[in-house]
Amino acid sequence: MKKLGITILLLACTILLFAPPNCEVYRGDKKCFEACEEAMLAIRYRQGSYTSQVHFDKSIALCESFAYSYMEKGVPFLKRGQFIAWKKLIDKAVELEPTAYLGYRGWCRLQFLRDYEGAIADIEELKSMVNYDIGFCQTGDYHLNIALALCYKEIGEVEKARALFQEHIIDSGYGATIFDYYHWGVLEYEAGNYALAIDYLNRQIAMNDYMGETYYYLALAQKEMNHMKEYAKAIQKAKEYYLNERVRRDTYTETIDKIYLVDIEKELLAIQSEM
Amino acid sequence: MMIKRGLLFVAISIYFLACSTDTIPMDVGDILFDPKLDREDFKVCNEKKVYQYYVRYSADKAPGYQGEKPALEKVFEENYSYPKTAGQSGYLTIRFLVNCHGETGRFRIEEMDRDYKAFQFDSKISEKLLEITKSLDGWIPRKKEEKDLDYYQYLTFKIRDGQIIQILP
Numbered sequence: 555m556k557k558l559g560i561t562i563l564l565l566a567c568t569i570l571l572f573a574p575p576n577c578e579v580y581r582g583d584k585k586c587f588e589a590c591e592e593a594m595l596a597i598r599y600r601q602g603s604y605t606s607q608v609h610f611d612k613s614i615a616l617c618e619s620f621a622y623s624y625m626e627k628g629v630p631f632l633k634r635g636q637f638i639a640w641k642k643l644i645d646k647a648v649e650l651e652p653t654a655y656l657g658y659r660g661w662c663r664l665q666f667l668r669d670y671e672g673a674i675a676d677i678e679e680l681k682s683m684v685n686y687d688i689g690f691c692q693t694g695d696y697h698l699n700i701a702l703a704l705c706y707k708e709i710g711e712v713e714k715a716r717a718l719f720q721e722h723i724i725d726s727g728y729g730a731t732i733f734d735y736y737h738w739g740v741l742e743y744e745a746g747n748y749a750l751a752i753d754y755l756n757r758q759i760a761m762n763d764y765m766g767e768t769y770y771y772l773a774l775a776q777k778e779m780n781h782m783k784e785y786a787k788a789i790q791k792a793k794e795y796y797l798n799e800r801v802r803r804d805t806y807t808e809t810i811d812k813i814y815l816v817d818i819e820k821e822l823l824a825i826q827s828e829m
Numbered sequence: 830m831m832i833k834r835g836l837l838f839v840a841i842s843i844y845f846l847a848c849s850t851d852t853i854p855m856d857v858g859d860i861l862f863d864p865k866l867d868r869e870d871f872k873v874c875n876e877k878k879v880y881q882y883y884v885r886y887s888a889d890k891a892p893g894y895q896g897e898k899p900a901l902e903k904v905f906e907e908n909y910s911y912p913k914t915a916g917q918s919g920y921l922t923i924r925f926l927v928n929c930h931g932e933t934g935r936f937r938i939e940e941m942d943r944d945y946k947a948f949q950f951d952s953k954i955s956e957k958l959l960e961i962t963k964s965l966d967g968w969i970p971r972k973k974e975e976k977d978l979d980y981y982q983y984l985t986f987k988i989r990d991g992q993i994i995q996i997l998p
Contacts, residue, residue, distance in 0.1 A: 602857035634858030635922045635983030641945035668995050805883045807998035814897045
């Protein structure tokens with residue numbers, strides 16, 4: 555319970571990470587104070603709207619070192635697939651306030667472009683710059699250490715990924731958040747450690763029994779262990795969950811280790827053909 | 830004083846917006862009809878309000894593709910081929926509009942290298958990806974209380990040495 559409370563607090567802190575800045579902080583610098591107020595006007599309008607962007611431009615013109623406006627102006631470009639424009643803006647924000655925006659840029663590179671190497675470079679650089687907790691990704695789904703582990707996993711550096719899961723979830727006492735054991739389980743499944751995969755996927759279910767995806771990988775691992783009864787039960791459950799929309803969804807992108815109905819049905823067909 | 834300034838700014842903005850709707854895209858990512866690029870017969874159901882592929886703070890049903898992403902990937906797997914070629918790496922994004930009938934139009938391409946700098950892939954790559962994207966016919970419109978809506982969608986192809994590594998988002 556205490557751990558859950560800490561997790562919620564940390565998630566809340568992360569979600570607030572890019573909450574509007576407190577303009578009072580800039581009172582001593584007239585132009586930057588006005589720039590902050592312009593940014594506050596900008597975010598009152600629909601994100602990406604002409605009016606909102608005009609206010610951000612005005613904010614930047616008033617105070618060229620006001621990093622928040624570069625970052626926030628870039629968000630609609632990122633979400634709408636205009637990555638060149640986004641990158642120029644976020645790079646400027648990172649240049650001005652690296653410790654504030656490196657983790658965010660790294661996460662976006664992973665989430666929107668599967669730019670694993672770029673994300674690793676950003677998150678590792680952030681880690682080398684600070685001696686405090688680097689926090690969660692923008693969506694709140696993962697601690698940035700886990701996001702980093704996912705990047706290493708995706709480029710095939712399994713040992714590094716595993717070490718990060720171990721260090722973050724177990725050794726540091728940080729504990730797992732909502733999707734961590736799922737991905738760790740998938741990593742071990744892909745590495746051929748099926749008993750370990752089953753252990754982690756069951757931990758995921760114990761912690762958050764929501765996703766059909768977890769049962770899909772649990773089924774695959776059971777099959778490899780020749781636990782055919784458990785395999786059939788888990789794959790049926792994966793389908794049941796999927797059809798009841800108990801699956802992982804993200805507003806903007808497909809998530810890592812995503813499973814689709816067609817994958818589940820392929821397994822079910824295989825079972826039927828063996829009977 | 831602050832409120833007055835704000836109101837004045839909004840009034841000026843509205844004036845300029847009202848004068849410029851035919852020439853300037855209103856929002857980030859808006860794609861206006863261009864007779865040199867776009868098919869005349871592609872009609873948007875409500876030109877005044879084209880939504881995005883993502884649904885935030887709304888009860889609207891998110892759009893998608895019939896058969897989910899694997900169905901879309903299969904179309905590219907079956908129809909795209911290009912010899913492995915060093916230097917043909919980066920990201921190619923095709924943005925377009927899906928109307929309330931699930932038809933597509935107003936395609937725009939953005940190409941960049943692995944460092945997010947503007948780049949031009951071999952035209953055989955970009956033309957083929959555009960051709961296949963135009964042929965996709967499984968788009969499901971965004972829904973608001975059973976009413977189908979127009980929306981902007983994009984596909985980004987992560988390409989290494991001319992090969993599609995991933996299709997995003």
